[in-house]
Amino acid sequence: MSLRIVVLAKQVPDTANITGEAMKPDGTVNRGALPAIFNPEDLNALEMALCLRDQHGGHITVVSMGPPGAAELLRDALYRGADRVILLTHRLFAGADTLATSYALARAVATLGTPDIVLCGRQAIDGDTAQVGPQIAEKLGIPQVTYVDRVVELGEGTIVVSRTTDRGTRIVRSTLPVLLTIVSTANRPRPPSVRRIMTYKKARTQTELMASTEDYLETSALGDKGLLIEEWGVDMIGAEPNRCGMAGSPTWVKRVASVVISPREVKRVEPTQAGISALVEELITEHVLS
Secondary structure (H helix, E strand, O other): OOEEEEEEOOEEEOHHHOOHHHEOOOOOEOOOOOOEEEOHHHHHHHHHHHHHHHHHOEEEEEEEEOOHHHHHHHHHHHHHOOOEEEEEOOHHHOOOOHHHHHHHHHHHHHHHOOOOEEEEEOOOOOOOOOOHHHHHHHHHOOOEEEEEEEEEEEOOOEEEEEEEEOOEEEEEEEEOOEEEEEOHHHOOOOOOOHHHHHHHOOOEEHHHHHHOOOOOOOHHHHHHOOOEEEEEOOOOOOOOHHHOHHHHOOOOOOOOOOOOOOOOOOOOOOOOHHHHHHHHHHHHHOOOOO
16 A cells, blocks of 8 residues: 555644744734744644554655645654655745635645645644634535544545544544544654755755755756655636635734733731631632632
């Protein structure tokens, strides 16, 4: 068996120290305000793809939609083991909500030719909607299984997976092709390979080459060496412009506010047995503890 796998990955702002400056007045993300990282659960999806290829053979293509700077994520994907990477980038993709994002990504997957398995993270940390994966499956007309933490069995034309639920786990069988969304507990993503870093550290997009003052190889030479990161726009995937980006996004953020929580009262508790006992008694009296 030789699998054709597509992994959908997103470069996201690191939300560990998010502030009000992380959003623009129009409700879109200010990506310059926070460092960009590989969406964590998309890394789990990539690791699952790598494990499946290790076991069954095949080819992994990683697709990411984003600004030109998202090429850094795709280099990381190459360092970790991806065979092919594609950056879906165009000004018409900007400001997309989940509906417009899923449309563009579904068009990209269809352009590649529907693979055996499409993998993506359960959700992105900058949106937390968990909507894009299921919407892509619907647009492609293929089955979906969400919250997957393990592939139990993979046969000719079928797959059996374990998915997490609020009541435990559930074993699900599906036909191929299928889209799976992967949770963070599924695996531990492998680190970038030093050998692959040395091989792909000069991988660049055409946009990066045009903006660079360094003496990198020409586009044709990069392509011959497998170092050209493909850039696909609206025309390449046959997308309708009015269904992309802000034009195709019915979801709008009305207002963004920074919430500051400040204590109304500070009470010092002495680090003694008497002080702790008094605090516990007060909490019980106030019905904070029962």
